[in-house]
Amino acid sequence: MYPDNLRYTREHEWIRDDGGTCTVGITAYASEQLGDVTYVELPRPGAEAHAGDALAVVESVKAASDVYAPVRGRVLEVNKALEERPELVNESPYDEGWFFRLDDVSAAEMNGLMNADVYQAFLKGLEA
């Protein structure tokens, strides 16, 4: 459910270091909470963001939520497939359901995010 090679935020984004660039999406927990995703609004490539800036929007039948930049960076590429197939966010949250790629990311900020174990403990705390 929560791959070891990812870092996680309290807002339920994941980020993966692909060596030079990073890929961002939302976690299985987030997609489960949202339910069926019906629309994704993606950022403009080239957009610059600080950690915590809203970069995308994800809408489900039930609700709409912002997706935040987990770390500072510049949007290199977005997952155009989500415009036609937003359900990929539910079906494949860590693979085909990615949102955007960032470059110029700070390694220090990445290390400040939760690893899989800490994130799962954080989720347990939410249920309590």
Next chain:
Amino acid sequence: MRQTPLYDECRALGAKFVDFHGWTLPVQFTGILQEHEHTRAKVSLFDCSHMGEFMVRGEDALRAVDRLLFCDTRGLPVGKCRYGAILNESGGIIDDALAMRLSDEELYIVTNAGPLELVSRVLQEACPTRTDSSDKSDRSDTSDVSDLSDATAKIDVQGPLAREVLMKLGFAAIARLKYYHVCRTKWSGAEITISRAGYTGELGYELFIPNDIAPSLWRALLAVDGVRPAGLGARDTLRLEVGYPLSGQDFDESRTPLEANLGRFVGWDKSFVGKEPLVAQRAAGGYPLLTPIRTPDRRAPRHGFEVRSGDEVVGAVTSGTFGPSVGHGIGLAYLRADAAALGTQLLAGPKALPVETVAAPFYTKGTCRI
């Protein structure tokens, strides 16, 4: 939280539950989109046991209850249903209701969970205690309106295959039951009431049954090929696609039937509680109107979004979602009269989502009248 007689059945099927007006109800089983599409294509079961049911018996009670409903129930032929609502003295909507004429002496009324306590009190207080000497029963319980809500479960069977499914279970009485008609029949020795109505826009039936047989009937229905359970989530997207308002969300006591776009159901020739302010409002015109709106794409308007024309606030969204069968965002919004005209371009919510006023229903291929 209260549980329906079908709670254990739903839990065993993997339902996710939600609190709804004090009830723990299934919001989804496999997923809202799948359940929505299955209902449009085949047939789904909905546990609606939280709803209110009342039996009105006898001439005095029938007359008293007719005065509480804005639709004419006196002229309602045996075997037919009619949509109406119960208003307060100022014309505000306490709840909407479906009235069903079961016989010359009996009217069955179905209402919602939210205002049930108030509705029950209003109905029972309006009903005079029978005073004729032939009535030998105890004075204290001779009320001719019985609140059957606690003893009654309700299963909605909705979708184009609904008739086939009920026929397979031996409900021959529904073979020729027409839209908005009602009949009584038996199942497992128990008397059940079946109306051909629902809240999805599809061919469908509402089964009113004693609590104790609800689980076995639910299981028998599910055993028929093609039948699946569906939750409140799909019920909401299905009803909104056909433009049906939801009591407590799209109207309450602060709204009149004219504002809620229910004027066509009002029996203007009869007398009913709340009629005078309604007649005055109709004559004055210019009231805000619950209006269907759509977005140009998959983005959805949401409950509580302000609606603006330029910089001016002209209304607010009460229901909104993505419409799975229409492929775009849909909603209902109270709009100032001048902004409610068909084809008006407006902006909704904090991100100025473009919306256009349109005619209901959004989804026009429903099978409810076939």
